[in-house]
Amino acid sequence: MNINTFIPDAFIEDVKSYIPDHLKIEDFITTCQTPLKRAVRVNTLKMSTKEFEQECAQRNWEITPVPWCQQGYWLERPEQEEAALPLGKTDLHLSGCIYVQEASSMLPPMALKDALTHANTVLDMAAAPGSKTSQLVAMLNNDGFLIANEFSSSRLKALSATLKRVGAYNVGLTHFDGAVFGDYMPEMFDAILLDAPCSGEGTVRKDADALKNWSLQSNIDISDVQKSLIKSAFHALKVGGTLVYSTCTLTPVENQAVCQYLLEEFAGLIEVQTLSDLFTGADKATTDEGYLHIWPQIFDSEGFFIAKFIKTGAKAVSEPKTKKGAFPFAQMPPKQTQQLLQEIKKQFAIKSLPGEIYLRDKEVWLFPTVENEQLLHAVKFSRIGILIGTTHKNGVRLEHEFATCLGHLATKNTHNLDAQQAADYFNGKDIRLPQPTTASGEVIMCLNGAPVGLGKWQKNKIKNSLARDLVLDGKLITWE
Incomplete structure (x- = not known):
């Protein structure tokens, strides 16, 4: 029990006005003051759930499946280990095999699951820090083209780092107010x-001060922003496409009222899809409209709201807009492309790359295959796909994310790090080899079978190629 959790009286009075009849306000307050259970999601781009379960059994980690996400688990570690080594510094996390993600936040991508089976172009309108974006990438299995947008420049950098770690290569990053997408795309x-910015009322279990600045007026002000975003999302969506709107707040002002605005603004052109059958037990949190209104005490989770819509008809944008400025990339010439692919095949036995190779000055980029090339030119991107190398006089020098995102394709010149080697690698140290090697050139470093970066073979060691900004200090991997 966290008695320091700040819950204003005015907030409680407001909640009383809309809490469902079958729920008690006393249970709500008690749950809000109870610490949140830690949950993780297995990143299936790098590890299977079966492998994760086996790893947990060997480590004496206790896991309980999250009922709405096959890749999600509530996780408890031995007390001594928990005190000695943060989860974020374990091998499973550093290798990108798991992502620490609150269980409720796994629901919005799961509501899109059916749509993703035939989706080629997907938009995540408010993407940072990357939990749902990386979940969508894994659900898409890196196929298609996912645009992840984030308005905050500082959060965009963190999002980019997350995507590299988990091995995403089908993502384009943009940095806009999400309200622009309807006009430009x-x-x-x-x-x-659209996991919309919100008042965060549902996050009080992990942030005791989440309600410190709460006011009904701030709810109303935020709802105006949410309405502009959901209107933009409608216009950006194809007819027949699926829109999921979610928040980590509880108030109907930011939830049901925003959905009602969408339905009234585009009456006859959009329909609600019920989420009552999204998972076993979903009916406990389903509203009369078919939305999921997740109260913390129902599933012992954060509070969340999720709504799903299908667009049935179009309405023209009043003032469509087009991007100004030239596209700064050009496809790599065929001869140069062939030479690069031959070098990659020779070194790593990778037969082909999943996408198109582009150049920007000395940078070599791998773009995802885009069904509609107009997408690449409609808005300015912060980055598209992954930076796989930089050109120099002797060819192309590969970059870190070539390894983290494409290293799983290699069947040659890979090295699986043991625990001590992994700790040394992330600490920026070279890796000593037990026996001299005759191998040469670059090598893909792996941890738990997942690629984590590059090194370079040298007779008695592997020279560390980890970028300086990725080097970590302190205790890693092992806790004893």
Whole structure:
């Protein structure tokens, strides 16, 4: 029990006005003052759930499946280990095999699951820090083209780092107010996730001060922003496409009222899809409209709201807009492309790359295959795909994310790090080899079978190629 959790009286009075009849306000307050259970999601781009379960059994980690996400687990570690080594510094996390993600936040991508089976273009309108974006990438299995947008420049950098760690290569990053997409990219997306900025009322279990600045007026002000975003999402969505709207707040002002605005603004052109059958027990949190209103005490989780819509008809954008400025990338010439692919095949036995190779000055980028090339030119991107190398006089020098995102394709010149070697690698140290090697050139470093970076073979060691900004200090991997 966290008695320091700040819950204003005015907030409680407001909640009393809309809490469902079958729930008690006393249970709500008690749950809000109870610490949140830690949950993780297995990143299936790098590890299977079966492998994760086996790892947990060997480590004496206790796991309980999250009922709405097959890749999600509540996780408890031995007390001594928990005190000695943060989960974020374990091998499973550093290798990108798991992502620490609150269980409720796994629900919005799961609501898009059916749509993603036939989606080629997907938009995540408010993507940072990357939990749902990386979940969408894994659900897409890196296929198609996912645009992840984030308005905050500092959060965009963190999002980019997350995507490299988990091995995502089908993502384009943008840095806009999400309200622009309807005007610049009308009817271009098969599926859209709008996990909207909100008052965060549902996050009080992990942030005792989440309600410190709460006011009904701030709810109303934020709802105006949410309405502009959901209107933009409607216009950006193709007819027949799926939109999921979600928040980590509880008030109907930011939830049901925003959904009602969408339904009234585009009456006859959009329909609600019920989420009552999304998972076993979902009916406990389903509203009369078919939305999921997750109260913390129902599933012992954060508070969340999720709504799903299908667009049935179009309405023209009043003032469509086009991007100004030239596209700064050009496809790599065929001869140069062939030479690069031959070098990659020779060194790593990778037969082909999943996408198109582009150049920007000396940078070599791997773009995802885009069904509609107009997407690449409709808005300015912060980055598209992954930076796989930089050109120099002797060819192309590979970059870190070539390894983290494509290293799983290699069947040659890989090295699986043991615990001590992994700790040394992330500490920026070279890796000593037990026996001299005749191998030469670059090597893909792996941890738990997942690629984590590059090194370079040298007779008695592997020279560490980890970028300086990725080097970590302190205790890693092992806790004893």
